[in-house]
Amino acid sequence: MNRFKSFVIKEFYHIFRDRRSLIVLFGIPIAQVLLFGFVITNDIRNAKIAVLDYSKDDISREITNKIVSSQYFSLAETLNNDKDIEGIFKKGRVKMVLVFENNFAHDLENTGKANIQIIADATDPNLANLLVSYLSAIIMNYTLDMNRLAVVPMQINMESRMFYNPELKSVYMFVPGVMAMILMLISAFMTSITITREKESGTMEILLVSPLRPSQIIIGKVVPYVLLSFSSAVMIILLGIFVFGMPVEGNFILLLAESLLFIILALSLGILISTIANSQQTAMLMSMVALMLPTILLSGFVFPIENMPFILQLLAHIMPPKYFIIIVKNIMLKGTGFSYVWKETLVLIFMTFFFIMLSIKKFKVRLE
Amino acid sequence: MKTVTVNNISKSYSEVKAIENISFDVNEAEIFGLIGPDGAGKTTIFRILTTLILADHGNASLLNYDVVKDYKKIRQIIGYMPGRFSLYQDLTVEENLNFFATVFGTTIKENYDLIKDIYQQIEPFKKRRAGALSGGMKQKLALSCALIHKPEILILDEPTTGVDAVSRKEFWEMLRQLKNRGITILVSTPYMDEASLCDRVALIQKGKIMQIDTPNKIVNNFEKTLYAVRAGNIYRLLQSLRESELTHSAYPFGQYVHYTAKESLNDVADLLDHLTRNGFQNIEIQEIKPNIEDCFMALMS
Numbered sequence: 325m326n327r328f329k330s331f332v333i334k335e336f337y338h339i340f341r342d343r344r345s346l347i348v349l350f351g352i353p354i355a356q357v358l359l360f361g362f363v364i365t366n367d368i369r370n371a372k373i374a375v376l377d378y379s380k381d382d383i384s385r386e387i388t389n390k391i392v393s394s395q396y397f398s399l400a401e402t403l404n405n406d407k408d409i410e411g412i413f414k415k416g417r418v419k420m421v422l423v424f425e426n427n428f429a430h431d432l433e434n435t436g437k438a439n440i441q442i443i444a445d446a447t448d449p450n451l452a453n454l455l456v457s458y459l460s461a462i463i464m465n466y467t468l469d470m471n472r473l474a475v476v477p478m479q480i481n482m483e484s485r486m487f488y489n490p491e492l493k494s495v496y497m498f499v500p501g502v503m504a505m506i507l508m509l510i511s512a513f514m515t516s517i518t519i520t521r522e523k524e525s526g527t528m529e530i531l532l533v534s535p536l537r538p539s540q541i542i543i544g545k546v547v548p549y550v551l552l553s554f555s556s557a558v559m560i561i562l563l564g565i566f567v568f569g570m571p572v573e574g575n576f577i578l579l580l581a582e583s584l585l586f587i588i589l590a591l592s593l594g595i596l597i598s599t600i601a602n603s604q605q606t607a608m609l610m611s612m613v614a615l616m617l618p619t620i621l622l623s624g625f626v627f628p629i630e631n632m633p634f635i636l637q638l639l640a641h642i643m644p645p646k647y648f649i650i651i652v653k654n655i656m657l658k659g660t661g662f663s664y665v666w667k668e669t670l671v672l673i674f675m676t677f678f679f680i681m682l683s684i685k686k687f688k689v690r691l692e
Numbered sequence: 693m694k695t696v697t698v699n700n701i702s703k704s705y706s707e708v709k710a711i712e713n714i715s716f717d718v719n720e721a722e723i724f725g726l727i728g729p730d731g732a733g734k735t736t737i738f739r740i741l742t743t744l745i746l747a748d749h750g751n752a753s754l755l756n757y758d759v760v761k762d763y764k765k766i767r768q769i770i771g772y773m774p775g776r777f778s779l780y781q782d783l784t785v786e787e788n789l790n791f792f793a794t795v796f797g798t799t800i801k802e803n804y805d806l807i808k809d810i811y812q813q814i815e816p817f818k819k820r821r822a823g824a825l826s827g828g829m830k831q832k833l834a835l836s837c838a839l840i841h842k843p844e845i846l847i848l849d850e851p852t853t854g855v856d857a858v859s860r861k862e863f864w865e866m867l868r869q870l871k872n873r874g875i876t877i878l879v880s881t882p883y884m885d886e887a888s889l890c891d892r893v894a895l896i897q898k899g900k901i902m903q904i905d906t907p908n909k910i911v912n913n914f915e916k917t918l919y920a921v922r923a924g925n926i927y928r929l930l931q932s933l934r935e936s937e938l939t940h941s942a943y944p945f946g947q948y949v950h951y952t953a954k955e956s957l958n959d960v961a962d963l964l965d966h967l968t969r970n971g972f973q974n975i976e977i978q979e980i981k982p983n984i985e986d987c988f989m990a991l992m993s
Contacts, residue, residue: 326797327797329794330794330795331791334791337780337782337783341782342782525778526774526777526778529774530778530792530837531795532744533742533743533744533767533770535767535768536795691739
């Protein structure tokens with residue numbers, strides 16, 4: 325036990341004396357969460373639009389006002405000719421142009437029908453779609469208000485409510501994803517590097533020629549990172565709550581326990597990498613390619629798994645972060661208890677055991 | 693009982709034969725030296741003995757523990773100092789020593805007596821990080837760490853490479869003291885002059901042992917009469933001697949050329965004659981006692 329204790333102490337010395345590992349452990353998580361939270365956001369706020377109003381009547385002006393006074397859009401320019409539309413898109417000044425036809429109010433009042441054209445810059449298709457649907461919603465609302473008094477023969481009223489994230493904040497989506505990504509990064513990345521560093525510096529040679537057992541070496545290497553990664557996880561959750569107003573509807577302790585499980589899983593992956601890689605560079609590259617990219621692309625963090633090609637969907641199912649993100653979203657947003665996430669938890673536990681067994685089997689008691 | 697027995701071991705790395713049919717024994721409390729140039733296979737032999745790699749053929753045992761079967765036992769009784777400085781550079785001198793003491797289930801206090809003479813020299817710097825030590829101090833620390841658990845056999849892979857002359861001398865004195873305490877020491881070195889400090893040496897070249905004996909006997913076995921020759925430009929001298937019919941061997945050695953003749957009769961006169969005929973001046977010929985390096989060169993040819 326003494327042996328083990330001094331091994332862990334030694335490991336803490338390494339971490340706290342290496343500025344780089346401290347930055348990876350604490351700097352990166354904070355920077356990532358803030359970045360994803362503030363910068364990379366799908367929310368629409370003050371998107372610039374232009375209006376081409378051939379009619380210039382009360383109603384067209386009223387609609388324009390209503391659109392501009394919402395927090396989603398701001399009027400950047402008023403056009404006079406449809407030839408200007410192309411030009412203004414090319415300059416990139418606006419994302420969307422709203423066109424009112426001639427005699428807009430007149431037609432509406434007399435025939436009960438008038439046309440608005442929405443032209444969007446679709447170089448970013450997702451954004452264009454989003455803008456169009458926001459704008460349509462505002463116009464739809466306006467027509468509904470107009471018809472309140474009139475009698476319409478038959479009508480289906482649609483009312484939608486967004487559960488669990490009523491304001492459609494993208495932070496709610498990013499925080500669990502970033503958490504999975506960062507825990508994967510620190511845990512797997514750091515452990516794989518710290519073990520290969522011993523190989524590179526030749527100290528592994530001395531550790532092997534000592535009465536230390538392989539399990540003591542591995543667990544001793546991992547324990548400090550469990551503690552540090554866990555504090556990182558807590559930090560991310562607190563940032564989510566206090567900076568971005570994420571709710572934690574479910575049990576906070578359960579959330580922490582699941583995070584701990586995921587950390588141990590990531591660490592066991594890191595150990596596995598370090599048993600294969602012989603240099604820090606290889607270990608770094610392997611954790612980048614094999615862990616980071618799939619975590620970002622295939623976990624359902626950025627792109628929905630349901631829309632992927634079949635083969636990628638299969639791959640996504642063996643990505644540990646996928647299950648962790650489901651669990652975190654369930655606990656934080658839906659407030660569900662363990663009975664709703666036990667299946668995902670079981671998958672994570674199974675994966676952890678699998679990777680630990682594999683790394684113990686692969687750990688070499690000799691140099692070759 | 694022999695402390696270390698090595699029986700016909702061979703080891704290849706893919707196509708390259710690192711060592712071939714190596715056999716030797718080491719007695720209790722003996723300083724046994726593996727002497728040979730870089731790439732001779734010294735490190736491979738030590739790694740097999742320290743259970744770090746497996747031999748392709750043959751077997752070896754330390755205190756009757758087999759290096760393959762009983763590797764766990766062996767790891768308890770040996771102290772190993774690899775060729776590269778392999779301590780934690782970001783830990784201080786004291787932290788390194790403490791760490792290795794606890795890893796082997798002991799404390800600095802318990803075995804302080806054994807490392808006292810060595811450790812005292814670096815103790816003033818015990819708060820300094822190991823990475824910031826000089827070469828000689830690093831070696832002393834590494835030796836202290838290898839000794840802290842009172843090993844019965846000490847295996848040192850090129851401990852004096854890259855260490856200044858004074859520290860090297862001190863280091864060998866320490867080894868002698870450890871031997872007097874009953875510790876068996878296996879040491880490798882590329883420096884031929886260090887061979888005379890061992891009790892017995894094995895001269896090793898290209899993975900094969902050429903001779904095993906005490907340094908004295910190896911030197912006494914030198915058959916020819918050896919001369920140190922000097923005359924003006926050493927490079928021209930060497931060339932001329934190597935082209936000469938009279939020459940058996942000629943090697944540069946500092947400012948001299950070490951020379952042996954094919955025929956021992958009249959060898960000095962013949963040599964002098966050859967050199968004057970070839971236009972050398974200030975010729976200096978002197979009979980000398982061969983050293984280990986001369987023997988090594990003679991064995992190689």
